[in-house]
Amino acid sequence: VAKGAGKNQWRRYQSHLHDVMVQRLELRSALDHAVNEGHFLLQYQPIVDLETDEAVGFEALVRWHHPSRGVIAPDQFIEVAEESGLIVPMGRWVLDQALHTVAQWRRILPRARQPYVSVNVSVRQFRQQGFVDQVRASLDYAGVPPQALMLEITETLLMGDDEQIWADLAVLQDLGVRIAIDDFGTGYSSLSYLRQRPIDVLKIDKTFIDDMIGSAQQHALVAGIVSLAQTLNLTVVAEGIEDATHRQMLAQLGCPLGQGYYYSAPLDPTEALAWLRAPMPLAAA
Ligand code: C2E
Ligand code: MG
Ligand code: MG
Ligand code: MG
Numbered sequence: 001v002a003k004g005a006g007k008n009q010w011r012r013y014q015s016h017l018h019d020v021m022v023q024r025l026e027l028r029s030a031l032d033h034a035v036n037e038g039h040f041l042l043q044y045q046p047i048v049d050l051e052t053d054e055a056v057g058f059e060a061l062v063r064w065h066h067p068s069r070g071v072i073a074p075d076q077f078i079e080v081a082e083e084s085g086l087i088v089p090m091g092r093w094v095l096d097q098a099l100h101t102v103a104q105w106r107r108i109l110p111r112a113r114q115p116y117v118s119v120n121v122s123v124r125q126f127r128q129q130g131f132v133d134q135v136r137a138s139l140d141y142a143g144v145p146p147q148a149l150m151l152e153i154t155e156t157l158l159m160g161d162d163e164q165i166w167a168d169l170a171v172l173q174d175l176g177v178r179i180a181i182d183d184f185g186t187g188y189s190s191l192s193y194l195r196q197r198p199i200d201v202l203k204i205d206k207t208f209i210d211d212m213i214g215s216a217q218q219h220a221l222v223a224g225i226v227s228l229a230q231t232l233n234l235t236v237v238a239e240g241i242e243d244a245t246h247r248q249m250l251a252q253l254g255c256p257l258g259q260g261y262y263y264s265a266p267l268d269p270t271e272a273l274a275w276l277r278a279p280m281p282l283a284a285a
Helices: 002-037 078-084 087-108 123-127 131-142 163-175 206-210 216-231 244-253 269-277
Strands: 040-049 055-066 070-072 116-120 149-154 178-184 201-204 235-238
Touching: 002 055, 002 078, 002 087, 040 087, 040 269, 055 087, 055 269, 078 087, 087 116, 087 123, 087 131, 087 269, 116 178, 123 131, 123 163, 131 149, 131 163, 163 178, 201 216, 206 216, 216 235, 216 244
Parallel strands: 055 116, 116 149, 149 178, 178 201, 201 235
Antiparallel strands: 040 055, 055 070
C-alpha cells in the first residue's frame, strides 16, 4: 500500500512539475510578445524630502499591460524576464521611457523643482556589451543631464564582485549619474564595499522600516544605517514609509529621503506631474 501511495505521489509531483514548466514557457512566450508589441507602462513613485515633504525624484516602476489579464505587477514577470534575457530589450524601453517622461517634466518646471528619475537595472542588463554607451545615448536622446538619472541595483547582485560591473558603474558615476543600492540590508554582503565603490545612495529595504515602530532593536538598526551612511557621505532613501509615525521617526534620525504609500503609491505620469506641482495631497486632505 505504502509503495503504491509513494508512486502516486511521485506521479502527482511529476505532473505538478510539468504544469509549472508549461506555465513558465507560456509566460515566457507571452512576455516575448509583450516586448515586441510594447505592452508595458511605467508608474512613478515620489521620492520625498522628509523635511519639506516635496518630491525630489521619482522611482520608475514597470507594469505589464496585458491585453486580457489587465495590469500585471513586476514580481510576476521580472524573474522570467531575467532568465530569458527579455529583460534587456524591456530594460532599454524602461530607461528610454523614464528619461523621456522626466525630460517633459523638467521642461515644464522651474529649475529648483526639476526631479530626477530612478530606474531599476538588473545585473543581466549591466552585463550586456555597451550598457554604458546605451545609457549615454538615452540621456542624449532625451536631452537631460546625467544628474536627472539615478540607477538602482540590488545589493545581492553585486555580491559576485564582478569587476566589470564596478568599472561601468564608476564611468556612469563620473558622468554624473547617481548609483543607488536597492533593498539595502537584505544582501548580507560585506560593508567594506560601501567605502571603496562608486555608490551615492542607499535605499533601506522596506522590511527594516516595517518593524521600526514595534521593535527598539529594529529602530536602532535603521538608526545605525542612517549614521553609517552619513559617515560615508552617502544619501539614504527609506523605502515603504506607510504612516506618519514612520516618517517622523525617520526624520528624527536624520534620514533625508523616503518613499512609500504614506506619501503616494506609484502614479501614472500625469498624476505624478500633478504631485510635483502640488506636493503631498495626502497631508492637504
Ligand atoms: P523595488 O525597486 O524595491 O521597488 C519598491 C516596491 O515597493 C514597488 O513594488 C513599490 O510599488 C512598492 N512600494 C512602495 N512603497 C510601498 C509601501 O509603502 N508599502 C508597500 N507594501 N510597498 C511599497 P513594485 O512596483 O511591485 O515593484 C517590485 C519590484 O520589481 C521592485 O522592487 C524592483 O525590484 C522590480 N522592478 C520594478 N520595475 C522594474 C524595472 O523596470 N526593471 C527591473 N529590473 N526591475 C523592476
Ligand atoms: Mg527600486
Ligand atoms: Mg527597493
Ligand atoms: Mg524593496
